[in-house]
Amino acid sequence: MDEAKYYATGRRKNAIAKVWLSPGEGNVTINGKPLQDYVGRRALELLVMQPFEITETVGRYDVVAKCLGGGKAGQAGAVRHGISRALSEAGSDLRTPLRRLGYLTRDPRVKERKKYGLKRARRAFQFSKR
Numbered sequence: 001m002d003e004a005k006y007y008a009t010g011r012r013k014n015a016i017a018k019v020w021l022s023p024g025e026g027n028v029t030i031n032g033k034p035l036q037d038y039v040g041r042r043a044l045e046l047l048v049m050q051p052f053e054i055t056e057t058v059g060r061y062d063v064v065a066k067c068l069g070g071g072k073a074g075q076a077g078a079v080r081h082g083i084s085r086a087l088s089e090a091g092s093d094l095r096t097p098l099r100r101l102g103y104l105t106r107d108p109r110v111k112e113r114k115k116y117g118l119k120r121a122r123r124a125f126q127f128s129k130r
Contacts, residue, residue, distance in 0.1 A: 010082025015070030024062030
């Protein structure tokens with residue numbers, strides 16, 4: 001295994017994650033904190049680790065990620081996207097399983113803007129005939 005560092009940017013909703021992947025023991029650090037301390041939910045931890053489980057590279061890479069924007073769930077999705085992109089850069093044979101499960105595709109769903117005359121994007125004020 002070469003000592004190269006792989007960089008990728010992941011995006012989800014309004015969150016952006018800059019991800020650096022380097023050969024190591026499998027430590028994941030987001031914004032200077034361990035994964036468990038940063039995300040706080042087991043489901044989000046599993047979400048972040050999915051690319052490693054699919055490609056059978058658990059414990060072979062260390063991850064350092066810098067996240068900004070969005071919430072915890074969006075940031076976790078952005079880190080997963082960044083890890084997937086970096087893994088596909090690290091090994092071309094890893095690209096196919098990641099692509100098949102849609103981990104390399106940026107999720108385009110974002111919050112819809114509020115429209116004038118409405119409470120929210122689509123929610124209208126309550127109507128009463130009288």
